Amino acid sequence: MAQFLATIPLPAEVLHLIMRELDPIALIALSQTSREWRALIRPNRHDFEQRLLALELHPHHGGLVPYWDDHKQRLAPSWDSPEWKTAKYACCGCMKLRTHMMFDNHAILRRRWRKPYAGCVEFDKALRTDWEPFEPALRWQHIQERAQKERQDRQAWAAVAAWREEYRLANPPEHNFIAVDLPPTDQEKEALRHLVGANRQRRRCVECQRKAGRWKHQDASSADGKVKPIVAKSRSKTFKVVWERWVPGLFDEHPGVFPLYWRSLNNYRNGIYASLYVAWCPRCETWKEYAAFRDWHPYNNGEGLTGERREFACVQCALEEQAEPRRVVEELCDQLRHLLDLEGAEHRLGFGWRFISQDLQAHPRDRGIRAEVLEGVRFRADSASQSPVINESTLPDLRRRVVRYRQYMYNEADKETRDRQVMSWFKMWLDEYELLEDAYFLVKRLHDKLRTGHLNFILDYLKTQDPYRLQSGVWW
Ligand SMILES: [Zn+2]
Ligand SMILES: [Zn+2]
Structure with a gap:
């Protein structure tokens, strides 16, 4: 010194x-x-x-x-x-x-x-x-x-x-x-x-x-002998669409403006407000975001959407342990298809047709507009829904008819008819039809991407990006 x-x-x-x-x-x-x-x-x-x-x-x-x-x-x-x-x-x-x-x-x-x-x-x-x-x-x-x-x-x-x-x-x-x-x-x-x-x-x-x-009280001691997951609440934030909360960055397509009438995909026009959770994977002994656990429902004690009970482990652990990783990917795809809800998207597009046909049939005030909008529409066989057949080939024609009806309602029909007819959910549907159609096509494209046999991109995503690692920074 x-x-x-x-x-x-x-x-x-x-x-x-x-x-x-x-x-x-x-x-x-x-x-x-x-x-x-x-x-x-x-x-x-x-x-x-x-x-x-x-x-x-x-x-x-x-x-x-x-x-x-x-x-x-x-x-x-x-x-x-x-x-x-x-x-x-x-x-x-x-x-x-x-x-x-x-x-x-x-x-x-x-x-x-x-x-x-x-x-x-x-x-x-x-x-x-x-x-x-x-x-x-x-x-x-x-x-x-x-x-x-x-x-x-x-x-x-x-x-x-x-x-x-x-x-x-x-x-x-x-x-x-x-x-x-x-x-x-x-x-x-x-x-x-x-x-x-x-x-x-x-x-x-x-x-x-x-x-x-x-979290000791949650360890191994639950009544059925299963280890309860250790879960801590994390930040809350807005996601553009619901799948970004569960598989951030998986799809490279992002919606522009979303219709209001689409609550299952976004709570409000700017997106879905959701909480993140971090959970402990007992198998790889790592903290991950809850989406890694495939159950996608915090605090449900390992009971997934399928209702099947299984060990609480992250998707990367499941991939490593499964002799056939495709099973894990398929399961993830099932959950994604459930989220995308293509059927719901079709239902949303068809929703307003019931009101259009009721209006034009009950009030035959203008035969011209009835012929223009209704004639030739192929309605689905289950007539109760009064919904037209919706697919890529029928949509351009349906859109033309909806636009014509909207133009008629706002410019040609008298005020009383308009006030009675164009209101509430139907008004939202009529005003935002194009947005609904865009959202439908987006969901359809993503749904098509999830075809069996073409799922390598999901495997790559899980393995190379490791999106649920807390340090990976994909959530911001
Ligand atoms: Zn793990
Ligand atoms: Zn510490």
């Missing part, structure tokens, strides 16, 4: 002063440059934790630092934002920075586990180390005392932050639905500055939680 310090023309006290100005990342980096520096700094677990917590705030290492607005209860950027792709969080259990997919929502959104924003007390800790030039035992004692003091301070700040809730409990509004929208006070803002991210060293990834026994 003496020899090393002799090479630097500075007294040890000055070196100490310099080291205390470093940030936690630089301190550890310096301690790893040589044996002498290591001996001088003697970093302990606390220093390594501080380094990890500083790294998660570093844009290059930890990526996105989201902002949770406590007052409006809103997250920015939202889960849908592509910026989440970069977000990594520190786990001081396994001492790693891991993708946010390895953490449940609590670990990311809870006030004490959130990433602190600039200006927070915790944020400032990432700018300068709390290292002190003491013997290990004394240093540890200092760290403990400081932590104790901070805990007490936080309790006081937590009371400040909770005043609003307590005030509301003590003075319930006359009516439950009266919104009291008071902006946060300066005191509350100050409390948050002290509280956000203050306990991040206790945040744990799902794997560390599993090892610590969080």
